[in-house]
Amino acid sequence: xxxxxxxxxxxxxxxxxxxxxxxxxxxxxxxxxxxxxxxxxxxxxxxxxxxxxxxxxxxxxxxxxxxxxxxxxxxxxxxxxxxxxxxxxxxxxxxxxxxxxxxxxxxxxxxxxxxxxxxxxxxxxxxxxxxxxxxxxxxxxxxxxxxxxxxxxxxxxxxxxxxxxxxxxxxxxxxxxxxxxxxxxxxxxxxxxxxxxxxxxxxxxxxxxxxxxxxxxxxxxxxxxxxxxxxxxxxxxxxxxxxxxxxxxxxxxxxxxxxxxxxxxxxxxxxxxxxxxxxxxxxxxxxxxxxxxxxxxxxxxxxxxxxxxxxxxxxxxxxxxxxxxxxxxxxxxxxxxxxxxxxxxxxxxxxxxxxxxxxxxxxxxxxxxxxxxxxxxxxxxxxxxxxxxxxxxxxxxxxxxxxxxxxxxxxxxxxxxxxxxxxxxxxxxxxxxxxxxxxxxxxxxxxxxxxxxxxxxxxxxxxxxxxxxxxxxxxxxxxxxxxxxxxxxxxxxxxxxxxxxxxxxxxx
Amino acid sequence: xxxxxxxxxxxxxxxxxxxxxxxxxxxxxxxxxxxxxxxxxxxxxxxxxxxxxxxxxxxxxxxxxxxxxxxxxxxxxxxxxxxxxxxxxxxxxxxxxxxxxxxxxxxxxxxxxxxxxxxxxxxxxxxxxxxxxxxxxxxxxxxxxxxxxxxxxxxxxxxxxxxxxxxxxxxxxxxxxxxxxxxxxxxxxxxxxxxxxxxxxxxxxxxxxxxxxxxxxxxxxxxxxxxxxxxxxxxxxxxxxxxxxxxxxxxxxxxxxxxxxxxxxxxxxxxxxxxxxxxxxxxxxxxxxxxxxxxxxxxxxxxxxxxxxxxxxxxxxxxxxxxxxxxxxxxxxxxxxxxxxxxxxxxxxxxxxxxxxxxxxxxx
Ligand code: SF4
Ligand code: SF4
Ligand code: SF4
Numbered sequence: 001x002x003x004x005x006x007x008x009x010x011x012x013x014x015x016x017x018x019x020x021x022x023x024x025x026x027x028x029x030x031x032x033x034x035x036x037x038x039x040x041x042x043x044x045x046x047x048x049x050x051x052x053x054x055x056x057x058x059x060x061x062x063x064x065x066x067x068x069x070x071x072x073x074x075x076x077x078x079x080x081x082x083x084x085x086x087x088x089x090x091x092x093x094x095x096x097x098x099x100x101x102x103x104x105x106x107x108x109x110x111x112x113x114x115x116x117x118x119x120x121x122x123x124x125x126x127x128x129x130x131x132x133x134x135x136x137x138x139x140x141x142x143x144x145x146x147x148x149x150x151x152x153x154x155x156x157x158x159x160x161x162x163x164x165x166x167x168x169x170x171x172x173x174x175x176x177x178x179x180x181x182x183x184x185x186x187x188x189x190x191x192x193x194x195x196x197x198x199x200x201x202x203x204x205x206x207x208x209x210x211x212x213x214x215x216x217x218x219x220x221x222x223x224x225x226x227x228x229x230x231x232x233x234x235x236x237x238x239x240x241x242x243x244x245x246x247x248x249x250x251x252x253x254x255x256x257x258x259x260x261x262x263x264x265x266x267x268x269x270x271x272x273x274x275x276x277x278x279x280x281x282x283x284x285x286x287x288x289x290x291x292x293x294x295x296x297x298x299x300x301x302x303x304x305x306x307x308x309x310x311x312x313x314x315x316x317x318x319x320x321x322x323x324x325x326x327x328x329x330x331x332x333x334x335x336x337x338x339x340x341x342x343x344x345x346x347x348x349x350x351x352x353x354x355x356x357x358x359x360x361x362x363x364x365x366x367x368x369x370x371x372x373x374x375x376x377x378x379x380x381x382x383x384x385x386x387x388x389x390x391x392x393x394x395x396x397x398x399x400x401x402x403x404x405x406x407x408x409x410x411x412x413x414x415x416x417x418x419x420x421x422x423x424x425x426x427x428x429x430x431x432x433x434x435x436x437x438x439x440x441x442x443x444x445x446x447x448x449x450x451x452x453x454x455x456x457x458x459x460x461x462x463x464x465x466x467x468x469x470x471x472x473x474x475x476x477x478x479x480x481x482x483x484x485x486x487x488x489x490x491x492x493x494x495x496x497x498x499x500x501x502x503x504x505x506x507x508x
Numbered sequence: 509x510x511x512x513x514x515x516x517x518x519x520x521x522x523x524x525x526x527x528x529x530x531x532x533x534x535x536x537x538x539x540x541x542x543x544x545x546x547x548x549x550x551x552x553x554x555x556x557x558x559x560x561x562x563x564x565x566x567x568x569x570x571x572x573x574x575x576x577x578x579x580x581x582x583x584x585x586x587x588x589x590x591x592x593x594x595x596x597x598x599x600x601x602x603x604x605x606x607x608x609x610x611x612x613x614x615x616x617x618x619x620x621x622x623x624x625x626x627x628x629x630x631x632x633x634x635x636x637x638x639x640x641x642x643x644x645x646x647x648x649x650x651x652x653x654x655x656x657x658x659x660x661x662x663x664x665x666x667x668x669x670x671x672x673x674x675x676x677x678x679x680x681x682x683x684x685x686x687x688x689x690x691x692x693x694x695x696x697x698x699x700x701x702x703x704x705x706x707x708x709x710x711x712x713x714x715x716x717x718x719x720x721x722x723x724x725x726x727x728x729x730x731x732x733x734x735x736x737x738x739x740x741x742x743x744x745x746x747x748x749x750x751x752x753x754x755x756x757x758x759x760x761x762x763x764x765x766x767x768x769x770x771x772x773x774x775x776x777x778x779x780x781x782x783x784x785x786x787x788x789x790x791x792x793x794x795x796x797x798x799x800x801x802x803x804x805x806x807x808x809x810x811x812x813x814x815x816x817x818x819x820x821x822x823x824x825x826x827x828x829x830x831x832x833x834x835x836x837x838x839x840x841x842x843x844x845x846x847x848x849x850x851x852x853x854x855x856x857x858x859x860x861x862x863x864x865x866x867x868x869x870x871x872x
Contacts, residue, residue, distance in 0.1 A: 375733065
């Protein structure tokens with residue numbers, strides 16, 4: 001049996017250093033927060049410990065001479081399609097620790113279909129001209145919030161004005177928002193980047209459940225503040241400074257359980273913002289202890305509306321689970337203005353592996369069934385639907401919107417745009433890219449100005465692509481794409497999947 | 509749930525006499541015949557208003573049947589739910605150009621809900637018009653081989669497979685007199701042999717002739733379904749008819765505002781409006797975004813009090829308007845107006861998304 005720990009015994013990756021190129025500058029040593037690189041003073045050579053490498057590729061990027069490449073270790077466990085290497089590794093690890101296996105980021109296994117990849121979009125030919133977004137206006141503006149079924153107008157002095165009083169709405173110039181990632185799980189610098197980029201691009205970012213740092217209050221108009229079961233950082237000022245409020249019931253990566261921020265990540269600033277002592281674990285209860293039924297949810301929704309004088313729309317976020325459609329209908333009737341659905345493939349800072357890989361359903365199916373259910377009940381207008389958990393590209397955004405979403409949340413894509421390489425070790429607090437860490441020196445690896453620029457670029461770039469796609473379909477406003485499922489076709493899907501998605505197979 | 513795309517390019521023409529002077533169908537026939545090349549002989553049709561003065565308080569149902577079975581089933585429904593004042597074959601002229609045709613009947617009726625139905629209507633606070641709409645939807649979706657061409661008062665739709673001038677000849681339109689006429693010449697590349705697929709599309713006294721393609725059909729249809737409309741025809745134009753019915757008859761929007769929904773202002777223009785207009789236009793787009801008609805179109809929309817011409821928001825299909833005395837003409841081509849009124853007072857091309865609304869003076 002193994003007398004050393006499993007991680008020390010086998011390495012998944014090999015650090016390949018080209019000695020001819022190495023100039024012994026020791027940058028890699030300083031950059032690797034996992035201490036995989038070392039320096040042997042006596043012999044004046046760089047050393048390495050392959051088993052410590054988690055393949056974040058930070059050292060590779062920083063090495064001034066390009067001496068490093070990180071490779072997958074070709075030496076693998078004997079092949080077994082049933083007992084895959086990861087099943088075996090998980091058992092070794094668990095036999096050592098006796099605990100729950102934690103993971104970061106979304107499910108990497110790809111074992112369930114990604115329906116976005118099995119849907120294709122339409123384009124115009126001849127009879128309805130496609131529209132060139134470089135020459136014609138192409139509109140993406142989106143309003144999130146409850147809409148009345150009909151409008152009333154009145155005429156005074158020969159002028160028609162709006163009589164219906166509308167409930168508050170979030171105005172988005174792009175149908176994309178930065179999704180809930182708490183201050184603490186990711187650091188202040190990333191939050192500054194998201195806040196500024198949101199203001200610049202006319203969109204919103206979500207604080208997640210860790211409160212809002214006071215210095216970010218000026219960006220409140222572009223901020224959605226979250227109220228989760230732990231109620232971290234929730235106070236009247238927090239609610240009122242924001243543009244919108246979100247009650248977090250569940251999260252796609254770990255439906256049924258609450259957020260977990262390890263004490264190592266709770267430094268002074270995080271502690272002040274969350275209103276908890278420094279160094280303590282911030283454990284959100286699995287349920288809200290004041291919500292045990294839909295009536296209770298209604299009370300919380302209205303308590304938050306009261307607390308903000310009915311000037312902020314309230315969103316309710318749930319994980320995509322089997323009966324999302326019925327739950328969604330209840331949430332709309334309970335008074336939510338926005339319904340946020342978070343899918344199975346969503347990311348997270350830390351989740352039990354068993355939950356992440358096995359609980360919940362893909363966002364495409366949940367979205368399709370919720371949208372249809374709300375239409376069948378005639379209440380689709382009463383709520384805006386925002387989806388997250390699996391949006392990787394502008395094509396995914398368009399497909400989600402065609403299925404019925406009003407807008408999307410991006411979390412993983414947000415982090416990737418500021419350098420995350422999906423090493424999936426966010427829960428350790430040692431993020432080598434300076435994102436999922438509050439370590440002083442690591443956090444400095446994110447420059448808020450550059451983060452702002454990259455995040456804005458991402459939104460702009462996706463916006464341009466969305467315009468190309470809808471223009472190609474002969475549309476010049478996003479609302480004509482929204483819920484327009486007949487512009488989607490399925491490839492390689494079963495009859496029942498097509499039926500749930502409400503789309504025809506390609507060729508039909 | 510899936511529909512076959514109705515790919516079509518077309519010609520249209522129409523006019524209104526504001527003084528309600530009734531004129532024979534000959535003029536509109538001439539105008540649409542000039543646009544012969546805009547169609548391919550697979551669909552032509554007309555809507556005429558003011559043609560049934562003797563039955564003006566009765567809904568005039570024009571119905572086509574594929575077979576006697578469909579006729580029997582439908583008539584059973586009609587006699588159960590309606591008081592049928594008068595019914596007859598729609599008179600036709602045998603012509604070589606229209607070799608075959610469906611069974612064609614017209615009925616002049618009033619609603620006669622059963623006690624139970626009356627109570628249901630009352631519960632949902634619906635009126636006689638709603639009752640008629642439901643019946644029309646029911647016949648179109650449930651009775652195989654039956655299709656209601658039109659169901660409004662003192663108006664009728666005449667349409668079929670053929671060039672419009674031949675369809676007119678077949679229906680003897682030269683013998684009818686009306687104060688609004690619209691006509692359509694169709695160029696379908698799909699579902700050709702069906703008389704119900706020709707324009708105009710109607711509901712109650714609204715009738716639409718449409719040159720265009722609705723690229724937003726998918727969401728327009730799903731939006732309408734939320735309000736109980738069943739899109740059965742598998743063509744684009746039907747959604748236009750239903751959207752207008754929803755906005756104007758059910759939601760009581762003015763014609764101008766309804767047009768702003770179909771062909772909404774651009775955000776860049778809305779941002780520059782004054783506060784009142786900005787609120788109006790923003791709310792329209794927020795609430796009725798799913799009813800925006802995206803894609804190229806020119807439509808003529810007639811109803812008991814008037815005629816409206818409207819283009820899509822970037823004007824991708826032609827529409828010309830001409831004025832002469834009490835007459836207002838609207839057409840795909842100026843020549844099609846000039847052939848019946850060479851001496852126009854004014855003629856212009858309406859701007860993208862800006863409706864031309866003409867109503868009778870007395871009832872405006
Ligand atoms: S963990 Fe990252 S920085 Fe460290 S050796 Fe591996 S790739 Fe390089
Ligand atoms: S960063 Fe590159 S050059 Fe510098 S010590 Fe490491 S491998 Fe050598
Ligand atoms: S945020 Fe950091 S720790 Fe998490 S996956 Fe990305 S690079 Fe790794």
